[in-house]
Amino acid sequence: MSDIEAIRDKYLEQIDAAADGDALETIRLAALGKKGEISLLLKTLGQMSPDERQEQGPKINGARQAVADALTSRKEAMETAALDAKLATEKLDLTLPAPSAPKGSIHPVSQVMDELAEIFADLGFSVATGPEIEDDWHNFTALNIPDTHPARAMHDTFYFPQTDDSGMPKLLRTHTSPVQIRTMMDVARQTGGAGEPIYLIAPGRTYRSDSDATHTPMFHQVEGLVIDKGIHMGHLKWTLETFVRAFFERDDIELRLRPSYFPFTEPSAEVDVGFSVEKGRRIIGGDSRSNEGGWMEILGSGMVHPNVIRNCGLDPDVWQGFAFGCGIDRLAMLKYGMDDLRAFFDGDLRWADHYGFDALDVPTLSGGVGA
Numbered sequence: 001m002s003d004i005e006a007i008r009d010k011y012l013e014q015i016d017a018a019a020d021g022d023a024l025e026t027i028r029l030a031a032l033g034k035k036g037e038i039s040l041l042l043k044t045l046g047q048m049s050p051d052e053r054q055e056q057g058p059k060i061n062g063a064r065q066a067v068a069d070a071l072t073s074r075k076e077a078m079e080t081a082a083l084d085a086k087l088a089t090e091k092l093d094l095t096l097p098a099p100s101a102p103k104g105s106i107h108p109v110s111q112v113m114d115e116l117a118e119i120f121a122d123l124g125f126s127v128a129t130g131p132e133i134e135d136d137w138h139n140f141t142a143l144n145i146p147d148t149h150p151a152r153a154m155h156d157t158f159y160f161p162q163t164d165d166s167g168m169p170k171l172l173r174t175h176t177s178p179v180q181i182r183t184m185m186d187v188a189r190q191t192g193g194a195g196e197p198i199y200l201i202a203p204g205r206t207y208r209s210d211s212d213a214t215h216t217p218m219f220h221q222v223e224g225l226v227i228d229k230g231i232h233m234g235h236l237k238w239t240l241e242t243f244v245r246a247f248f249e250r251d252d253i254e255l256r257l258r259p260s261y262f263p264f265t266e267p268s269a270e271v272d273v274g275f276s277v278e279k280g281r282r283i284i285g286g287d288s289r290s291n292e293g294g295w296m297e298i299l300g301s302g303m304v305h306p307n308v309i310r311n312c313g314l315d316p317d318v319w320q321g322f323a324f325g326c327g328i329d330r331l332a333m334l335k336y337g338m339d340d341l342r343a344f345f346d347g348d349l350r351w352a353d354h355y356g357f358d359a360l361d362v363p364t365l366s367g368g369v370g371a
């Protein structure tokens, strides 16, 4: 056996005996690395005579090839063995429950908007929306709040530098009442001033420059509007009573209408609901005349002012109606027992997980009314 064959066999034996990939790499470097034994032999070919080279060349190259092949097949064998060993020890138990996917929840405000839409849909009301960037006419003037009216100052309005067509600054709507105006004007336009019945609620975002535990600069209101013939305050009271009892899911909720003032209604009433105390907590409903019971204001309402109906292009001698406006965030707080309004809009997922609702399996209305 020539020297070269002895060298080749030495490496083939080592490769056979190698325990792992690291050992193989050490052998590869010793044989075929830059300064490897076989690599150095290959370099000697250059100094040989042609005859010698013809004899030695194939031998050395053959040895190099044999060692390289052995390294490759040994490496593959090791990998296959490792995979087999892994497969033998790892078992996939298909009967185990799948890990649960992270799941979002419905924000209480969206949930309440859905509940409102459902309750009022049963009473024949549809859901209307309007823009959050409003102009002076829809937010104030058409609602019988002219330029000089003190009620404007009460609204802490956010104004934009841009003005509308009449030169008045645009603003973020301070209430949902402009949706009343937009709807009545649309109806007047579509019917050539003749008018037709309107039964709507308009939930959505509203804005005022105000911030503490019970006020955030952005908050939610729901507006209600009924326009029809022969509408009176009895309809208003029945509708609100039916709504409040359905919303708080109790039949023993009393309503109290207190005379009040809004420029867009006449007469106007603030509406209180009776509460009692159960287990140290205030509950809407029950005996409001009991020891710790009492009244809590929940919304403003009234008969739509004739000026407002006229401003929208309808005849107040033909059409009458009632309207109401209610804070949605407060409704959610009262129903679901949250006490800090600011947490509603902090975006803390722990709060959302705790107070949020499971999405229903059926499509909800919140996508349509924009929480």
Ligand code: DAH
Binding pocket: 174, 175, 176, 177, 223, 224, 262, 264, 265, 299, 300, 301, 302, 322, 323, 324, 325, 326
């Ligand atoms: N727009 C009023 C506010 O933001 C709430 C309101 C009161 C709305 C009486 C009405 C209403 O439609 O009739 O404070």
